[in-house]
Amino acid sequence: MSTDKVKETEEKVRQETRRILKRVGRKRGNLIPILQKVQGRLGYLPRQAMLEIAQFLDVPAIDVYSVVTFYNQFRLNPPGKHSIRVCLGTACHMKGGYITLDAWKRRLDVDRGETTPDREFDLDTVACVGCCTMAPVTVVDDKPQAKVEPTKVDGILLSFEHEREKKSKENQ
Amino acid sequence: MKVAELPTIHLAFQEIKSRAQWHWQELWSSGRPVIMVGAATCGRAAGALEVLRAIRGEIKRQKLDCPVIEVGCMGHCYAEPIVIITKPGYPPICYGHVNAVIAERLIREFILGDDPCLEFALGALAENDLVPSFSDFPRAKYEKKVILGNCGQIDPTEIDHYLANGGYSALIKALYMAPEEIINKVEESGLRGRGGAGFATGQKWQICRNAPGNPKYIICNGDEGDPGAFMDRAILESDPHSVIEGVIIAGYAIGARYGYIYVRAEYPLAVERTRVALRQARKLNLFGKNILGSDFSFDIRLFQGSGAFVCGEETALIASLQGEPGLPYYRPPYPAISGLYRKPTAINNVKTFAYIRHIIDNGARRFAGIGTEGSRGTAVFALAGKVVNTGLTEVPMGTTLRQVIFDVGSGIPQGKHFKAVQIGGPSGGCLPESALDLPIDFDSLRDAGAMMGSGGMVVLDEDDCMVEIARYFLEFTQRESCGKCTFCRLGTKQMLEVLDDISKGHGKIEDIDMLYQLAQDVNAGSLCGLGKTAPNPILTTLRYFRDEYEAHITEGRCPALMCRDLIAYYIIPEKCERSCDACVGSCAVEAITTNKKRIKVIDQEKCVKCGTCLSACPPQYNAVVKLSPPSEVPR
Numbered sequence: 001m002s003t004d005k006v007k008e009t010e011e012k013v014r015q016e017t018r019r020i021l022k023r024v025g026r027k028r029g030n031l032i033p034i035l036q037k038v039q040g041r042l043g044y045l046p047r048q049a050m051l052e053i054a055q056f057l058d059v060p061a062i063d064v065y066s067v068v069t070f071y072n073q074f075r076l077n078p079p080g081k082h083s084i085r086v087c088l089g090t091a092c093h094m095k096g097g098y099i100t101l102d103a104w105k106r107r108l109d110v111d112r113g114e115t116t117p118d119r120e121f122d123l124d125t126v127a128c129v130g131c132c133t134m135a136p137v138t139v140v141d142d143k144p145q146a147k148v149e150p151t152k153v154d155g156i157l158l159s160f161e162h163e164r165e166k167k168s169k170e171n172q
Numbered sequence: 173m174k175v176a177e178l179p180t181i182h183l184a185f186q187e188i189k190s191r192a193q194w195h196w197q198e199l200w201s202s203g204r205p206v207i208m209v210g211a212a213t214c215g216r217a218a219g220a221l222e223v224l225r226a227i228r229g230e231i232k233r234q235k236l237d238c239p240v241i242e243v244g245c246m247g248h249c250y251a252e253p254i255v256i257i258t259k260p261g262y263p264p265i266c267y268g269h270v271n272a273v274i275a276e277r278l279i280r281e282f283i284l285g286d287d288p289c290l291e292f293a294l295g296a297l298a299e300n301d302l303v304p305s306f307s308d309f310p311r312a313k314y315e316k317k318v319i320l321g322n323c324g325q326i327d328p329t330e331i332d333h334y335l336a337n338g339g340y341s342a343l344i345k346a347l348y349m350a351p352e353e354i355i356n357k358v359e360e361s362g363l364r365g366r367g368g369a370g371f372a373t374g375q376k377w378q379i380c381r382n383a384p385g386n387p388k389y390i391i392c393n394g395d396e397g398d399p400g401a402f403m404d405r406a407i408l409e410s411d412p413h414s415v416i417e418g419v420i421i422a423g424y425a426i427g428a429r430y431g432y433i434y435v436r437a438e439y440p441l442a443v444e445r446t447r448v449a450l451r452q453a454r455k456l457n458l459f460g461k462n463i464l465g466s467d468f469s470f471d472i473r474l475f476q477g478s479g480a481f482v483c484g485e486e487t488a489l490i491a492s493l494q495g496e497p498g499l500p501y502y503r504p505p506y507p508a509i510s511g512l513y514r515k516p517t518a519i520n521n522v523k524t525f526a527y528i529r530h531i532i533d534n535g536a537r538r539f540a541g542i543g544t545e546g547s548r549g550t551a552v553f554a555l556a557g558k559v560v561n562t563g564l565t566e567v568p569m570g571t572t573l574r575q576v577i578f579d580v581g582s583g584i585p586q587g588k589h590f591k592a593v594q595i596g597g598p599s600g601g602c603l604p605e606s607a608l609d610l611p612i613d614f615d616s617l618r619d620a621g622a623m624m625g626s627g628g629m630v631v632l633d634e635d636d637c638m639v640e641i642a643r644y645f646l647e648f649t650q651r652e653s654c655g656k657c658t659f660c661r662l663g664t665k666q667m668l669e670v671l672d673d674i675s676k677g678h679g680k681i682e683d684i685d686m687l688y689q690l691a692q693d694v695n696a697g698s699l700c701g702l703g704k705t706a707p708n709p710i711l712t713t714l715r716y717f718r719d720e721y722e723a724h725i726t727e728g729r730c731p732a733l734m735c736r737d738l739i740a741y742y743i744i745p746e747k748c749e750r751s752c753d754a755c756v757g758s759c760a761v762e763a764i765t766t767n768k769k770r771i772k773v774i775d776q777e778k779c780v781k782c783g784t785c786l787s788a789c790p791p792q793y794n795a796v797v798k799l800s801p802p803s804e805v806p807r
Contacts, residue, residue, distance in 0.1 A: 031495030032478055036437070057495075070497035070654075072479030073437045090400030090594060090630045091556035093644050099782045103760060106780070127481060127648070129438050130402030132556030132630070133249035133563055134217040142440065144217035150760050150782050 010048045016041055017052040028057055031067055035074060044075045072127070080115045080122035082160065084108070085139035086148075089128030096149065097136040101125065103150035104138070107157055120160075180465040185344045188456050189335055196336030204238045205259035205283050210252060210324055212245035212409040213441050214402070214563075218252035219271060226272035227255070230279040238283060244410020246324030249563035251294050254324075257282060265303055268294035311565070311580040316542065318550050319526040320566045323410035328445050331452040334413040340458055342529035346421045347466055354425040354532065355381065361536035362548030367393055367484075367521035368599065368625045369701070370547070370614035376518055380426045380508040383516035387429035390422045391512065391519040394435040394442070395489060397481035398597030399648065401628025403552045404522040406564050408435060408442035411526070412449035416472065418525030420459050421532060423470040426518055431459075431470065434489055436477040447474055481598075481652035485700045486511075486519045488654065499656045500700035521626065523552055543569030547613035555581045557630035558588065567612075574608040577631055588633040591732075592716070596625030598645045598652075599705035601712025602638060621712040623705070637734035638717040639724050643671040645709040649702060659697025663690050664706050671710070676737040677801070679725040684714065733798040736781045740802035743785075745771045747795035755796060758788035776805065 020037045024030050031053070038049050045068055054061040068074040086092075086101045105111060108121050115122040131137045134146035140156055148156070199206060207227060211220045227240055246254060251268025255275060258264040265288055267278065274292055281287040288302070296305040306312060326333035334340070346354055359374025380388065392415060396404040408415060419431045433450070435443050450472055454460050461469045480498045482488045488498040490512050511517025527549060531539050540548045547569040553576060556562050560582035567576060573593060577583065584590050592602040601622035603610070610616050617624050632641065650664040667690050673679050691707030698704050714721060723729045730738040743755070743764075750770035763778035764785060772795075774785070786796040799805055 028495040029493060032492060033476070036476055036478065063496075066497055067495065070480065071492075074478065088399070088648075090597070090628070090641075090644070093399075094557055094630065094632060094636055094641065096783070102780060103782065106760065126438055127397065127479070127652075128399035128401075129213070130396070130405040131214050131217045132400055132402055132554060132628075133214055133252070135556065137217060144213060146217045146219075149787075150784050151758065154760070 010046075013042065013046045013048040014052055017049040021052065021056045026057060028059060031057060031059070031064065032071075035064075035068060039074060043079045044077055046076075077115065078119070080119050082121050082141050083139075084121055084123045085126040085129075086112075086123070087127075087129050087131070087135075087137040087139065087144075088125045089130075089132055089135070089137075091132035091135040092128075092137055095135040099150065100136050100138060100148050100153060103153040107153060181344060181347055181463075184457075184464040185340070188458075189341075192332035192335035195330075195332040199239060200258075203260055205257060207238060207240045207283075208243045208256040208258075208324075209240065210244065210246055210254040210256075211242040212406060213439070214245055214249045214406075215252045215254060216441070220253040222272050223253045223255065223270050223275045226275040227279060230276045231283075234279065234284055236279070236283060241327045242329070243326060244323050244328050245406040245564060247320060247406075247564035247566075248294065248561070250561050254294070256297065256324075257288075259283065259288075262288060263300035263302065263305070264297040265290075266294045266297060266306070267292045311561070311582075314567050314571055314575050314580055315565055316550050316568050317566050318530055318539075318542075319407065319411075319414065319523060320552060320564060322414065323406060323564075326411070328410050328412055329448050331413060331449065331456065334411070338533065339413055339529075340417055340453075342532035343417050343420055343424075343458065344464075346424055346532050347463070347468065349532075351381065351425045351427060354421065357536045358425070358528065358531055361531045361539040362543075363524065363527055363531060363539065364547060364614060365520055366523035366527075366552075366626065368596070368623060370624070373520060373524055376508050376520070377422065377426055379506070380428075380516045380518040383509045385510070385515045388426055388515055389512045389517040390419055390426065390428045390431035391486075391489065391493070391507075391517060392419050392431065392433040392522060392525050393484065393486065393489060393519055394433060394439075394446075394522045395477045395484045396436060396439075396522070396626060397484045397652075398599075398626055398628045400554070400556055400594065400597055400630040401626050402554045402556075403564060403627050405439045405442050406554075407522055407526055407552075408439070409445050412442075412446045413453065414526045414529060415446075415522050416449055416453055416459070418528035419472060420463070420470055421528050422518060422520070422525065423459075424468055426516075428518070429470060431472040432475050432493060432512075433472060434475045434477055434483075434493065436483075437479050443474065443476055450474055480654070481648070482654045482700070482702050485702060488700065489519065490517065497654070499654050500702075502699060523626075544611065544613045546615050551612060551624070551627060553627045553629050555629050555631065557594070558584055558633040558636070559631040560585050569613045570611040572609050572611050573603065576612070576629070577608070581631065584631065584633050588635065590631070591634050591636060592632045592638065592641075594630040594632060594641060594709075595628070596623040596708075597628050598649050599623055599701060599708055600625045600628075601708045602632065602641060602716065603712065604716040606716075621708065621715055623708070635732055635734060637675075637730050637732035638713040638720045639671065639675050639730075640732075640734050642709045642713045643668065643675050646671055646706070649706040653702065653706075657698045657700075657703055659694045660699075660703030660706065663694035663697070664703070666690055667694070667707065667710060674721060674724050675730075675735045677724065677728040677735075679721075681722070681725055683725065684718070684721060687714065728801040728803075730800045733800050735800075738802065739781065739798050739800045740776055740805045741774055741779055741781060741783070741785060742797055742799050742805045743772050743774055743789075744795050744797060745769075747793050748772050749790075749793045749795070752790065752793065754788045754790060755785035758784045760784060776802070 138148040364370040483498040488500040492498040
């Protein structure tokens with residue numbers, strides 16, 4: 001990216017963050033809700049956003065960073081278009097969640113916590129989404145999918161591919 | 173001093189309540205059939221939203237006039253998606269495993285026609301001559317629904333449904349009582365906190381009420397981080413007002429000004445439903461400034477956790493509410509004396525708050541009459557894993573594990589053998605068959621080496637390896653350890669490495685002693701429950717399943733055929749059918765080839781041991797087997 005473009009993105013991040021900050025109180029206790037809102041808006045927490053928040057709450061930037069890196073929910077890099085969250089709760093694990101995770105890793109060719117180079121998918125695990133009766137569960141784009149075994153992994157990816165093809169045909 | 177000397181509160185509530193009752197009655201007595209769809213997270217995972225869409229679409233096509241209501245979780249999660257149809261002239265019938273096609277058929281044949289499609293029915297909600305009702309199920313003998321009573325029966329996004337079913341009447345009753353009276357009542361009921369530790373709720377409230385400091389806080393701990401537990405999620409998604417009512421009553425009893433409901437971010441639907449419920453209750457002034465005209469003001473905020481297991485620990489949860497990393501701190505002073513912003517704070521679990529209205533409404537004695545001497549009331553369990561009827565259940569304390577797993581849960585699927593039940597999540601332990609007749613309460617489980625925890629129960633069968641489950645929990649606690657205490661941070665890591673070695677067949681027999689030693693150290697050297705109880709899964713599996721550890725170490729064999737480094741998949745040539753290709757197509761890594769005799773062979777180098785071929789092989793051949801140690805595979 002050219003420097004101009006970098007600056008432009010940073011400015012956009014700052015503006016978006018400020019817009020959210022306008023609607024919250026300057027209280028340390030609001031830090032986590034603020035981070036959640038900013039991430040909800042931007043998809044992740046860029047450096048500029050964290051700096052803005054630190055300044056707003058009048059806390060050292062390192063405090064914001066330490067909270068962001070402490071909690072599993074927050075991410076420091078942009079997400080993929082589709083999020084894949086493999087549940088590794090007890091029931092899911094015992095019913096083969098780790099095998100499902102392997103299948104996702106194999107098919108997407110990324111490790112947990114990574115995004116595919118084309119930014120289509122990001123793969124991660126989640127401690128438990130509480131759908132233990134549907135184990136093994138994978139949360140695809142915020143929707144929990146029941147009984148996701150390696151063959152269903154292929155099925156889900158295939159449906160995304162179909163969608164993409166359909167869209168590109170429509171565009172033609 | 174009683175806050176409510178005036179009749180105004182009563183009058184204000186009567187108005188709200190009669191409006192709600194009118195709405196509720198209108199729904200049921202207009203002669204229209206009513207359709208309810210279980211749309212909690214478990215139902216949605218199984219496809220409840222598609223069913224909902226199909227039902228609404230068909231109703232529109234047929235130009236029918238019948239209300240469709242999204243309800244919460246009935247507890248029969250094994251049969252999701254669930255649809256309940258109440259048609260005049262029929263009992264309310266509950267249908268299980270519904271999909272879009274069945275849903276459309278139900279509309280056409282039952283709502284439009286007169287065929288109740290009993291082939292899809294799970295049971296009726298009331299006794300009748302047509303369909304067996306849920307009260308005829310064997311599990312009904314053991315179940316006693318107190319806080320799950322409303323779950324799956326009302327629309328959680330409609331406060332009127334809750335009000336019409338007796339909701340918030342306990343709050344009104346409480347407002348006419350002195351705070352001490354409420355605390356005495358809770359104390360009398362013998363209610364112990366349902367978060368796991370089982371501290372007497374009344375006592376906690378008393379301490380908090382007496383503690384100096386202002387303002388005081390109430391926190392509802394809905395950071396249900398135990399993997400394998402989903403009771404709090406189900407309650408918040410299905411009956412959020414019952415929790416809110418408990419929080420308000422607690423606020424009044426303690427003299428608090430603010431309450432927080434802390435829900436974990438992994439439960440987006442629970443967050444949403446709680447938010448809606450809070451908005452509705454605030455609008456009716458059931459909490460907020462001068463509740464219903466009294467001089468008691470109390471506000472509740474919703475706080476979303478952000479994915480840290482340690483935040484289930486009360487002091488860590490407080491840290492995260494203050495915008496800090498969730499590190500626990502030393503107790504005493506306990507939060508009841510110095511908690512959020514160093515003010516007196518009463519923290520209780522979601523279920524504890526949900527019980528309050530029943531204790532106030534029906535009396536302490538009624539609650540104390542359920543359960544055992546030391547543990548009063550009911551216990552809510554989330555049944556998952558290798559059990560037929562997965563889902564939620566509520567049984568009196570003192571019910572045995574066997575009754576819960578085999579009578580309520582209908583035992584182990586596919587005729588497999590019960591091996592253990594993991595109870596209490598990462599802090600709990602695995603109990604074997606010999607412990608099945610233990611009555612479940614706070615104390616008996618602790619004696620057996622486990623703990624009730626918040627109530628997650630994962631059933632394990634003969635195919636589950638005990639070393640692997642211990643390793644799984646250590647991997648979890650190791651990752652979730654906040655890092656504050658050295659013994660927890662490094663000790664869990666060490667234990668995990670030892671277990672990793674054992675599950676890969678590199679263990680030494682001395683490792684077992686080392687695990688015991690480390691377990692003691694981690695327990696003694698950790699500040700909070702996470703570290704203190706982290707060794708429990710290892711200790712209980714060693715205590716009851718030591719032979720499995722020894723088989724891994726001395727023979728390089730995994731008796732349950734689960735540890736991937738110690739097993740191999742093999743196709744028995746004599747059983748393999750020449751004309752069948754099922755496994756070849758199913759293999760994700762193309763490790764299966766066909767030889768000259770058209771018998772399928774697995775390339776052990778390529779095989780990733782995912783087990784897909786084993787499930788793909790048709791049952792009439794059953795040619796794919798797992799062998800352990802891998803050297804058992806014939807060359």
